[in-house]
Amino acid sequence: xxxxxxxxxxxxxxxxxxxxxxxxxxxxxxxxxxxxxxxxxxxxxxxxxxxxxxxxxxxxxxxxxxxxxxxxxxxxxxxxxxxxxxxxxxxxxxxxxxxxxxxxxxxxxxxxxxxxxxxxxxxxxxxxxxxxxxxxxxxxxxxxxxxxxxxxxxxxxxxxxxxxxxxxxxxxxxxxxxxxxxxxxxxxxxxxxxxxxxxxxxxxxxxxxxxxxxxxxxxxxxxxxxxxxxxxxxxxxxxxxxxxxxxxxxxxxxxxxxxxxxxxxx
Amino acid sequence: xxxxxxxxxxxxxxxxxxxxxxxxxxxxxxxxxxxxxxxxxxxxxxxxxxxxxxxxxxxxxxxxxxxxxxxxxxxxxxxxxxxxxxxxxxxxxxxxxxxxxxxxxxxxxxxxxxxxxxxxxxxxxxxxxxxxxxxxxxxxxxxxxxxxxxxxxxxxxxxxxxxxxxxxxxxxxxxxxxxxxxxxxxxxxxxxxxxxxxxxxxxxxxxxxxxxxxxxxxxxxxxxxxxxxxxxxxxxxxxxxxxxxxxxxxxxxxxxxxxxxxxxxxxxxxxxxxxxxxxxxxxxxxxxxxxxxxxxxxxxxxxxxxxxxxxxxxxxxxxxxxxxxxxxxxxxxxxxxxxxxxxxxxxxxxxxxxxxxxx
Numbered sequence: 291x292x293x294x295x296x297x298x299x300x301x302x303x304x305x306x307x308x309x310x311x312x313x314x315x316x317x318x319x320x321x322x323x324x325x326x327x328x329x330x331x332x333x334x335x336x337x338x339x340x341x342x343x344x345x346x347x348x349x350x351x352x353x354x355x356x357x358x359x360x361x362x363x364x365x366x367x368x369x370x371x372x373x374x375x376x377x378x379x380x381x382x383x384x385x386x387x388x389x390x391x392x393x394x395x396x397x398x399x400x401x402x403x404x405x406x407x408x409x410x411x412x413x414x415x416x417x418x419x420x421x422x423x424x425x426x427x428x429x430x431x432x433x434x435x436x437x438x439x440x441x442x443x444x445x446x447x448x449x450x451x452x453x454x455x456x457x458x459x460x461x462x463x464x465x466x467x468x469x470x471x472x473x474x475x476x477x478x479x480x481x482x483x484x485x486x487x488x489x490x491x492x493x494x495x496x497x498x499x500x501x502x503x504x505x506x507x508x509x510x511x512x513x514x515x516x517x518x519x520x521x522x523x524x525x526x527x528x529x530x531x532x533x534x535x536x537x538x539x540x541x542x543x544x545x546x547x548x549x550x551x552x553x554x555x556x
Numbered sequence: 557x558x559x560x561x562x563x564x565x566x567x568x569x570x571x572x573x574x575x576x577x578x579x580x581x582x583x584x585x586x587x588x589x590x591x592x593x594x595x596x597x598x599x600x601x602x603x604x605x606x607x608x609x610x611x612x613x614x615x616x617x618x619x620x621x622x623x624x625x626x627x628x629x630x631x632x633x634x635x636x637x638x639x640x641x642x643x644x645x646x647x648x649x650x651x652x653x654x655x656x657x658x659x660x661x662x663x664x665x666x667x668x669x670x671x672x673x674x675x676x677x678x679x680x681x682x683x684x685x686x687x688x689x690x691x692x693x694x695x696x697x698x699x700x701x702x703x704x705x706x707x708x709x710x711x712x713x714x715x716x717x718x719x720x721x722x723x724x725x726x727x728x729x730x731x732x733x734x735x736x737x738x739x740x741x742x743x744x745x746x747x748x749x750x751x752x753x754x755x756x757x758x759x760x761x762x763x764x765x766x767x768x769x770x771x772x773x774x775x776x777x778x779x780x781x782x783x784x785x786x787x788x789x790x791x792x793x794x795x796x797x798x799x800x801x802x803x804x805x806x807x808x809x810x811x812x813x814x815x816x817x818x819x820x821x822x823x824x825x826x827x828x829x830x831x832x833x834x835x836x837x838x839x840x841x842x843x844x845x846x847x848x849x850x851x852x853x854x855x856x857x858x859x860x861x862x863x864x865x866x867x868x869x870x871x872x873x874x875x876x877x878x879x880x881x882x883x884x885x886x887x888x889x890x891x892x893x894x895x896x897x898x899x900x901x902x903x904x905x906x907x908x909x910x911x912x913x914x915x
Contacts, residue, residue, distance in 0.1 A: 344811075364814060368813035369813070375811070384803075395800070400797065
């Protein structure tokens with residue numbers, strides 16, 4: 291068995307004396323595509339921060355590429371794990387190209403600054419994400435959907451084998467949601483980047499991710515293909531909602547069939 | 557393919573004006589040229605006029621260029637012993653305050669931040685005021701008690717603010733630091749007020765420090781301040797990538813490999829050192845540390861690799877000019893000039909600039 295690209299074993303996290311993650315085991319293999327789903331407060335975002343070494347667990351083992359996260363410098367972590375920020379704020383006037391170039395910080399020579407390889411990686415990331423026509427634009431003039439693509443390009447430029455995203459589709463319209471999901475799937479399939487995304491939209495998660503991990507109350511309650519993880523009973527138990535809501539709007543109108551729950555990954 | 561096509565289509569929907577900034581090297585070169593002209597002008601001007609050509613000759617001769625002497629020895633003394641150290645001090649202090657201001661603005665992600673925001677000013681002011689009250693006039697290396705205590709006061713105040721304000725407490729780290737800085741400054745201001753109340757006839761000396769002034773400049777004082785200011789500023793500039801990472805926020809910076817806590821402490825210490833050394837030799841020169849970085853950002857954007865060197869050059873130019881103005885107006889405090897000239901100019905620029913920017 292190959293070394294997992296990221297692994298949590300028996301991880302427990304407490305904020306002061308409140309347990310937010312309780313004994314989570316989770317291993318991500320190289321090139322895998324995994325969605326973390328679950329209700330608010332289930333501990334999803336905390337798990338991402340634990341993986342990135344920003345939150346130190348009270349108990350358990352966290353490794354990236356086989357090495358304990360606690361033993362890695364921030365730069366070393368940044369070369370193994372690229373995180374796309376949740377809110378996607380770009381609160382300053384700068385060109386898209388310069389935002390993407392921030393992804394090279396962990397690779398640059400600290401004294402000489404970006405070299406030819408860094409510039410090439412930035413150009414390649416912009417091309418790869420398909421935002422070449424944006425690269426001269428002022429980052430603040432971008433729409434939310436464009437910003438998300440820019441932040442993903444930043445993570446691509448970071449060239450880490452694992453990309454983690456915290457609700458990358460929140461606030462986006464349907465078209466941009468699908469564009470972001472297809473981009474992630476494509477990065478995963480063609481470039482072999484492992485993707486771990488926190489998602490709230492179960493339909494998107496089920497459609498675009500072959501493996502779902504369902505968290506509830508800080509515990510992993512299900513882990514596997516969407517059809518198994520999102521069974522009607524479990525959705526009802528975890529979210530307290532009738533899964534029929536997801537499949538059938540109250541109006542009774544038909545919605546796009548492949549965006550409903552339970553159709554499985556691709 | 558469909559992904560790339562879709563993203564491209566999304567991107568094409570908004571084709572806007574490119575926001576390319578002018579070349580940094582060209583701007584820096586132009587800035588240094590302007591600075592050189594301003595220096596010659598400032599050294600040539602004063603109560604005893606020395607022709608610009610002679611001034612240039614004296615300066616060139618001083619750095620070893622063989623130039624025929626066409627000037628009087630008195631002119632040479634005035635230029636080399638009085639005006640040159642003063643102008644060089646203005647360059648160091650103006651440049652240092654601009655770099656420190658840019659660093660504090662970036663670190664605290666607050667456009668209102670200036671070199672004095674975390675207590676340096678009130679610490680230095682209290683130190684200076686206490687020095688004025690103590691009837692000892694010892695001097696070492698041309699540095700009196702006032703310089704030493706203002707330098708120490710500035711550093712001590714920041715150290716206290718940092719110890720009390722980092723981590724913990726009900727606020728986010730940055731807010732906590734800013735509020736702690738405000739609280740400590742208020743406390744020190746009370747001490748300053750009390751000292752001024754007790755100062756009696758020495759009040760004028762305290763005011764001179766509070767308003768800033770370069771009339772006390774000398775080669776020896778410059779020799780104390782310049783290495784600290786230049787060394788600190790260069791060390792800050794070498795960490796420009798950290799400030800860039802922080803543009804996205806603390807957590808995003810951490811994801812990009814920045815050791816946020818450690819780097820914040822280092823940058824804060826460096827910026828405070830630069831500020832303390834500046835304040836010790838020039839008093840509380842206001843406005844330049846706040847405005848010079850903003851003026852530069854309005855032109856070249858927020859990349860610290862560009863902002864820091866250009867802000868240093870601009871800060872130096874501004875303070876040399878302001879000090880020249882202060883001298884021509886009969887040695888009024890330079891802080892009055894920076895504020896009176898700088899504020900309206902800055903307001904006009906803010907109103908005239910279309911492209912908004914935030915920190």
